[in-house]
Amino acid sequence: MTWIARNLWLIPALPLVASGLTALMSRRRRGWAAALAIGSLGISFLLALCAFAAALGQGGEHGPFREVVNFDWFQFGGQWLQLGWVLDPLTALMVVMVTLVGLLIFIFSVGYMAEDENFTRFFCFLSLFAAAMLGVVIANSLLLFFICWELVGLTSYLLIGFWYHKPSAAAAAKKAFITTRIGDLGLLLGMVWLYAESGTLLFYNGGAGCLEQGALTAMLVKGTAAGMAVSTGIGLLVFLGAVGKSGQVPLHVWLPDAMEGPTPVSALIHAATMVAAGVFLVARVYPLMAVGGGVGQGVPVTTVLTVVTWIGAATALFAASVAVAQNDIKRILAYSTVSQLGYMMMGLGVGGVAVGMFHLITHAFFKALLFLGSGSVIHGCHHEQDVRRMGGLKGFMPVTFVTYAIGMLALAGFPLVFSGFWSKDEILHAAHGWSVSHWPFYMGLAGAFLTAFYMTRQVALVFFGKYRGAEQAGGQGREQGSAGEAAHTHHSSTPSLHHSSFAPHESPSVMTGPLMVLAVFAVALGWFGTPAWPWFEAFLNGHSAEVELGKLFSGGFLGLALLSTLIVFAGLGLGWWLYGRRTRAGAEEPDVMEQARPDLWALLKNKFFVDELYEATVIRGNAWVSRACHLADRWVLGGAVQLIAWLATGVAWVDRVVDEFVINLGFDGGCRGLRESGGFFARLQQGRVQPYLRALGWGVVVLVIVLMVWRD
Numbered sequence: 099m100t101w102i103a104r105n106l107w108l109i110p111a112l113p114l115v116a117s118g119l120t121a122l123m124s125r126r127r128r129g130w131a132a133a134l135a136i137g138s139l140g141i142s143f144l145l146a147l148c149a150f151a152a153a154l155g156q157g158g159e160h161g162p163f164r165e166v167v168n169f170d171w172f173q174f175g176g177q178w179l180q181l182g183w184v185l186d187p188l189t190a191l192m193v194v195m196v197t198l199v200g201l202l203i204f205i206f207s208v209g210y211m212a213e214d215e216n217f218t219r220f221f222c223f224l225s226l227f228a229a230a231m232l233g234v235v236i237a238n239s240l241l242l243f244f245i246c247w248e249l250v251g252l253t254s255y256l257l258i259g260f261w262y263h264k265p266s267a268a269a270a271a272k273k274a275f276i277t278t279r280i281g282d283l284g285l286l287l288g289m290v291w292l293y294a295e296s297g298t299l300l301f302y303n304g305g306a307g308c309l310e311q312g313a314l315t316a317m318l319v320k321g322t323a324a325g326m327a328v329s330t331g332i333g334l335l336v337f338l339g340a341v342g343k344s345g346q347v348p349l350h351v352w353l354p355d356a357m358e359g360p361t362p363v364s365a366l367i368h369a370a371t372m373v374a375a376g377v378f379l380v381a382r383v384y385p386l387m388a389v390g391g392g393v394g395q396g397v398p399v400t401t402v403l404t405v406v407t408w409i410g411a412a413t414a415l416f417a418a419s420v421a422v423a424q425n426d427i428k429r430i431l432a433y434s435t436v437s438q439l440g441y442m443m444m445g446l447g448v449g450g451v452a453v454g455m456f457h458l459i460t461h462a463f464f465k466a467l468l469f470l471g472s473g474s475v476i477h478g479c480h481h482e483q484d485v486r487r488m489g490g491l492k493g494f495m496p497v498t499f500v501t502y503a504i505g506m507l508a509l510a511g512f513p514l515v516f517s518g519f520w521s522k523d524e525i526l527h528a529a530h531g532w533s534v535s536h537w538p539f540y541m542g543l544a545g546a547f548l549t550a551f552y553m554t555r556q557v558a559l560v561f562f563g564k565y566r567g568a569e570q571a572g573g574q575g576r577e578q579g580s581a582g583e584a585a586h587t588h589h590s591s592t593p594s595l596h597h598s599s600f601a602p603h604e605s606p607s608v609m610t611g612p613l614m615v616l617a618v619f620a621v622a623l624g625w626f627g628t629p630a631w632p633w634f635e636a637f638l639n640g641h642s643a644e645v646e647l648g649k650l651f652s653g654g655f656l657g658l659a660l661l662s663t664l665i666v667f668a669g670l671g672l673g674w675w676l677y678g679r680r681t682r683a684g685a686e687e688p689d690v691m692e693q694a695r696p697d698l699w700a701l702l703k704n705k706f707f708v709d710e711l712y713e714a715t716v717i718r719g720n721a722w723v724s725r726a727c728h729l730a731d732r733w734v735l736g737g738a739v740q741l742i743a744w745l746a747t748g749v750a751w752v753d754r755v756v757d758e759f760v761i762n763l764g765f766d767g768g769c770r771g772l773r774e775s776g777g778f779f780a781r782l783q784q785g786r787v788q789p790y791l792r793a794l795g796w797g798v799v800v801l802v803i804v805l806m807v808w809r810d
Contacts, residue, residue: 099167100152116135116225117222117225135224136201142197150191180303181241184302188378192374197228206608207220210360223253233249234247273352274352283338296316317386337402337405340376343373351709351712361469361476376439381455404534412440418544423699423703427485430485430552434509441542442457449529459634460623464516470613480567489561490566497614501617517622519666524627546666550665550666550667
């Protein structure tokens with residue numbers, strides 16, 4: 099076993115220790131807090147590179163490289179509960195991605211949160227967040243996975259609600275925590291069921307793990323009352339946990355509201371940590387979800403994977419359509435994340451682990467780039483987040499503009515150059531060959547068109563045209579947020595904007611540096627998963643990849659690539675025609691689509707009224723049930739308790755009367771008579787001769803009298 103496999107636990111342990119130490123620091127130790135967070139994650143990144151190097155070229159005829167360390171945790175009865183960690187290609191890729199993207203976000207946060215009074219606490223939570231996600235990634239036990247999974251949920255609650263004095267931030271944190279708990283309940287039930295059926299929660303354990311052939315076969319042949327295999331029931335429950343954590347329909351509603359946290363938090367949640375955890379969960383337990391199905395185009399087709407595919411496709415199209423009508427720069431990206439997570443789930447369902455995970459890895463880098471880029475825009479525009487009040491920023495923020503444009507083109511899937519094209523097209527190619535239905539493929543194409551459209555709209559409104567941020571009454575600019583994004587107002591006039599304190603400005607190098615690094619990865623990563631050199635898939639499957647340029651020109655790939663390219667260019671072209679070629683008159687001017695179709699615009703802007711639907715049904719129903727429970731508790735259960743109390747009090751009073759006036763009086767009277775008679779006889783038996791003689795004399799006298807009377 100390699101030394102890095104034995105010491106893999108150090109990767110999450112280092113940021114965990116940093117978080118603990120930072121929690122003991124005072125607010126003034128800002129430099130120490132940042133140094134501990136960045137330093138610990140930097141060392142974890144180096145260890146992650148060692149783990150990646152150990153997994154390179156290690157696969158063989160027996161499958162992918164895998165090294166496992168399991169240990170006894172605690173004993174109940176005669177059985178030990180075990181935990182452990184695993185080093186395999188999936189773990190190696192994820193630890194590198196999480197540590198690298200997280201490290202860049204940590205560095206960016208130093209500049210973005212520089213003026214926040216709770217700077218130290220922020221880095222404490224960031225380190226804990228990274229440690230929890232790394233624990234999820236290395237876990238070889240579903241129990242350890244679940245522990246770290248819940249820590250991810252806790253830290254997301256703390257970071258989304260970091261500015262807790264904002265009612266919207268506090269509400270968003272609660273919404274995220276409660277919504278994801280719904281999914282986590284499914285995961286918990288699936289975990290308990292899995293343990294009951296397999297007797298272990300270890301993924302791999304020398305052939306005895308719950309993801310190994312023996313346990314999978316046993317669960318496949320055993321049925322449930324609903325007529326499905328046990329493996330299917332467990333897989334669906336586990337997938338419910340992924341639906342909640344990765345913001346899939348219908349549990350997606352928490353993810354856009356998570357934008358209330360600081361922008362680095364948004365980047366961390368949407369790129370490297372929380373939302374990626376759900377997709378990673380499906381990839382990790384893929385053997386459970388794929389067992390027992392038929393094979394179509396070389397990919398398993400099971401009930402669970404079919405559900406995964408349809409949920410992913412619906413989420414991809416739904417969220418992309420909503421993003422079209424949003425005006426908050428971060429909220430547009432949030433719905434974009436929901437949509438791309440749908441693509442990842444669809445990729446896992448129709449193409450397998452490599453297809454879904456390749457898009458997860460590429461998306462992590464270009465979405466981190468976009469969120470940090472939006473943070474740079476917000477910072478440069480004095481914490482303005484409404485794209486209608488931006489415009490013309492490419493002249494003020496050239497580095498941010500170039501890097502953001504790279505991220506936007508990667509997300510849109512601009513052909514050949516950017517990583518998003520290769521990872522998205524691999525999903526579409528797999529969906530086209532899915533034997534169950536072609537509808538996910540069509541939904542994926544529609545989502546690709548909308549992605550290119552809404553990202554072009556965003557870039558056009560933010561970076562092109564004229565700056566509209568100082569147009570409000572009297573030249574006042576509006577800002578939103580709190581703490582680092584606190585609401586305040588600046589005064590400026592447009593003619594002197596470049597010389598005004600309110601003029602947009604480029605962010606400092608501590609913020610633009612990570613943007614440039616991420617921009618490189620947004621381009622370069624795509625070349626590791628092309629049909630000509632499918633290195634990513636080969637690495638995950640444990641075999642070597644060969645360069646075959648001819649596959650780029652094969653009929654199957656070339657036709658779909660041209661189709662997706664036309665779709666992307668159509669979205670880019672329509673977006674530019676509506677928003678780029680004309681200068682927006684002012685911040686308050688209605689949107690072009692709003693003018694053309696106000697009904698459709700209202701539907702999309704209000705997110706298909708899903709939140710309102712939940713408010714009218716689930717939340718109102720929950721409130722009604724709560725009130726009914728309250729009334730039942732107060733009048734039924736409370737009344738029953740009160741009745742019992744009254745009965746008990748009545749019995750107590752009867753008991754007291756009987757005790758005091760019957761038992762006590764009778765007993766006391768009897769005792770008194772006995773005592774008095776005893777006293778009387780005691781006086782007769784004094785032991786003195788004189789009283790005895792006196793009594794004898796009186797007796798003789800009485801006897802004589804009686805005899806005399808009787809004789810007469």
